[in-house]
Amino acid sequence: MFRIPSLPCSTLRPLSAAILLGLAGLAHASSSGLVISQVYGGGAATSGAPTFRNDYVELFNAGTAPVSLAGLSLQYASATGTGTFASNSVLALPGVSVQPGQYYLVSLPTTSTLGAALPVAADFSPTSGPNLSASGGKVALVNSPSGLACNGGSAACSTAQLGLIMDLVGYGAANFYEGSAAAPTASTTLALLRATDGCTDTNVNASDFATGTPLPRHSGTALKTCSGGSTGGGTGGGTGGGTGTDAQSVTIPQIQGNGATSPLVGKKVSTRGVVTKLLNNGFYLQDPTGDGQPDTSDGIFVFTSSAPTVSVGHAITLSGTVAEFNTGAAGNPATATRTVTQLTSPSAITVVGENQQVIPTVLTLPATSAQLEAHEGMLVTIDTQLTASQNYFQGRFGQVTLSAQGRLIKPTNVHRPGSADALAMAASNAQRQILLDDGTSAQNPAKTPYIGADNTLRAGDTVDSLTGVIDFGLSTSSNTGLASYKIHPTQPVNFTRANVRTTAPAAVGGNVKVASFNVLNYFTTFTNGQTASGQTGQGCTLGGTVSASNCRGADNLDEFLRQRTKIVKALAALNADVVGLMEIQNNGNTAVQNLVDALNAEVGANAYASIALPAAGTGTDAIRLAMIYKPAAVTPAGAPLSDTHEVNSRPTLAQTFAAPNGEKFSVLVNHFKSKGSCPSSSDADNADAGDGQGCWNGKRVEQASRLLAFMQTVTATAGDTDVVVIGDLNAYGKEDPVEVLTAAGLVNLSEAFEGSQHYSYVFDGEAGSLDHALSNATHLVTGVAHWHINADEPSIIDYERNFKRPSATAGCYVSTETSCSVDLYSATPYRSSDHDPVLIGLNLVKAINGSTRGDTLVGTAGDDRLTGGEGADMLTGGAGRDVFAYASLRDALDTITDFAPGTDRIDLSALLATVGATGTDAVASGRVQIVDTASGAQIRIDTDGPAGPAAARPLVMLRGVTAGQIVPARDLIQ
DSSP: OOOOOBOGGGOBOOOOHHHHTTOSSOOOOOSSOEEEEEEEOOOSOSSSOOSBSSOEEEEEEOSSSOEEOTTOEEEEEESSOSOOGGGSOOEEOOSOEEOTTOEEEEEOOOOOOOSBOOSSOOSBOOSSOOOOOSSOEEEEEESSSSOOSOOSSSSOOOHHHHHHEEEEEEETTOSOOSTTSOBOOOOSSOEEEETGGGTOOOSOHHHHEEEESOOOOOTTSOOBOSSSOBOOOTTTOOBOOOOSSOOEEOOHHHHHOSSSSOTTTTOEEEEEEEEEEEETTEEEEEOSSOOSOTTSOSEEEEEOSSOOSOOTTOEEEEEEEEEEEOSSOTTOHHHHTSOEEEEEEEEEEEEEESSOOOOOEEEOSSOOHHHHHTTTTOEEEEOSOEEEEEOTTHHHHOEEEEEESSOOBOHHHHSOTTSHHHHHHHHHHHHHEEEEEOSOOOSSOSSOTTOOGGGOOOBTBEESOEEEEEEEEESSSOTTSOEEEEEEESSOOOOBOOSOOOSSOOOOOSSEEEEEEEEEEEOSBOTTSOBTTSOOSOOEEETTEEEGGGOOSOSSHHHHHHHHHHHHHHHHHHOOSEEEEEEEESBTBHHHHHHHHHHHHHHOTTSOEEOOOOTTOOOSSSEEEEEEEOTTTOEEOSOOEEEOOTTOSSOEEEEEEEOTTSOEEEEEEEEOOOSOSOOOTTOTTTSOOSSSSOTTHHHHHHHHHHHHHHHHHHHHHHTOOOEEEEEEOSSOTTSHHHHHHHHTTOEEHHHHHHOTTOOSEEETTEEEOOEEEEESOGGGEEEEEEOOSSTTSOGGGSSOOTTSSSOOSGGGGSTTOOSSOOOOOOSSSTTSSSSOOEEEEEOOOEEEEOOSSOOEEEOOSSOEEEEOOSSOOEEEOOSSOOEEEOOSGGGOSEEESSOOTTTOEEEOHHHHHHTTOTTSOTTTTTSEEEEEOSSEEEEEEOTTOTTSSSOOEEEEEEETOOGGGOOHHHHEEO
């Protein structure tokens, strides 16, 4: 970059015309030192095998002072076309500062599904921006947010316009560039990289840039000092530079010190130790003796930037510069306040011994951050049994969150947000956990680590002990996200399957079952614009727009078929009579009918049907709520209703059903506002209050209140007050929206039947229920169970193809490709979604009661409970599973005309209680006798048993049934 003096207020001076004479290209400069260090235009491809799906531009501060990006922009023009920089979607940069030696990564938008995601989180990911050419073009860093009405070729840039260009990269066939020639031609697999990690700037694009494997770097990457050498360290680098003086001889504990940062940052030191663990860009070194102090670590990471040449067990001496590495973004408080002490720029590495051993230090969890910091870089053995609490990143990053003392439960699932109990539980959770890392920065490893039986590792599985090296770093793919202490294992990790898969949900009883299932974006229109029916060039509706970019589900037909198979397997095993569905594409009944057709192909023709579209509509979101049901089990009573109030972008869907016996109940399906995509802090009701409820809590409270009002409309229309409220409320069990509902009389059924440990979702390692079942008709509810087929399973086994391969080329999906990992997908219910379904049992029985005289009672086509009462009654149950109840011997001399052994039952419990025969097998004790007569099997009651003087008295005749057909344990309620 050619530098010129700056004017006051950092205004850029136009280049001297004399400099430009005779040059085919132009040199541009600023006084800031900010340059374009890398350009990749191979993303956004529609064919072929690009390395990444996004174009990107990497900036680098080669200067000595921070540079603000406020008021700057990235601009692009084609290599030789007539379009100007202004006509190609000028990208204004955010008002952040880039520190000396720091990179800044701008990821440009794309709708392409070809290529892998960027391996590091971009610092800026705008929703609009230029589409770069892979082979040739012109990228300019401009000191103005406004587009330049020139392109340097067919439309020459004026002196004033040239003065605004801080840096320019012309590549390939570009007719505008710095110096005598353009940078080389790039491609979908080759990026343009500025020499010496961005430091080289001779003002000649041709010599300053070379093509190479795309290697995006972001603000969390090693700082690079252009004068005096690199300051990189750790798994990516660190701050602190060499002094240029002779190295000071110190021990590793002296380097680490007894605080969060080293007292020797920036110093060149020499030390010795034994190599305990190799990573792909460095190694861990430990003083085998240590200093005996519990608050200083005896180990340290040595950053080599490439594969180390030493081996585990080598005793070595070396020199290096002490640095503190921030593993996240500069502004990430989770990492900026807990940097990792490292040795960088190692030299004079000398092996002085081999086959040396370091005895692991015993570490017990829970442990405070200070205790873990005191073991940073050390070889330890954790002697506590650890439980897998999260495995979401197992396949992509080789990470599993482990916890001592069992699973981590979301505090606000158990305690009110912000309460002392919730805060104490959050603090305890933090001390109980550690991140198991596979020790490599490679994404999507070809062999997924820690996979066990059935090609899975389930949350809840355990490992009895763990030996490895303690580290600290990011917990997710976001460099602004959470960070935690890690352990890189040095010995095999052997998990025990403590949380066994089940092939069906737990029994919930009842004669009607209702389920709630978030099916994770079931879209029949794919992100590539195709549809399940074979159309192309289609899109999904969001608000008033239709675009493929609005589609949220499968990328293509192959993924969709895999997704549908898993969901169908799950629904078939749930075997519910009514299912409320969340995250179905909002395209009329197309998506839900596609699912119903596939489900019926699995379980039987016409087994399920979908509820009609409500007259009021299904909202403007890309996803909607839907319901399916078994026509043989229940019948819709009246039309479906939806609440399109403005607070609901996904309107609540309600349908009243009738069982065959006429008993009615209403189901209300909901999907409240999510916790993500936070508003500005000025929105006090919806900004994250820091109490554990996340963002948009105020909106969810409004939706809960609105649901209560809508519920009154539903029950009034139905003429029946019994409701079941289900859905993804995006609120945990004790958070405000759920409290609004329970305060109004709805009972949290999961809490009532499953206890405080119920869960349907795992986030940041903590399990809790976002998917709820509530009811005001608890007298009907026989059981509730979450079926843990999704939240406990790793995402690596789901239907998607992304983030599962070392390469995203099409060849990775062919059986002949040997460089790809094993596809862990299977046609099973497991990881059919990221939410667990919840199942509710209802006992919808028609009560039919007689009088004190002899009655003739006839049941319905459904399940009935017939109580004849006093007098000799003639009872006919009809179809269904009927119960005939007796409370007194005065109810005797009845006849049941159609008793079906194995289907119907006789309830003697109340009667036996009156004669003191409860808690026993009344048939075995002789209190109940079943004898054959000419008319059928007769049940008799002996009030004092066979040894007493009283004779057994006839109670009821089962016409057409023999005594041998009756199985007391099955057919009698005693």
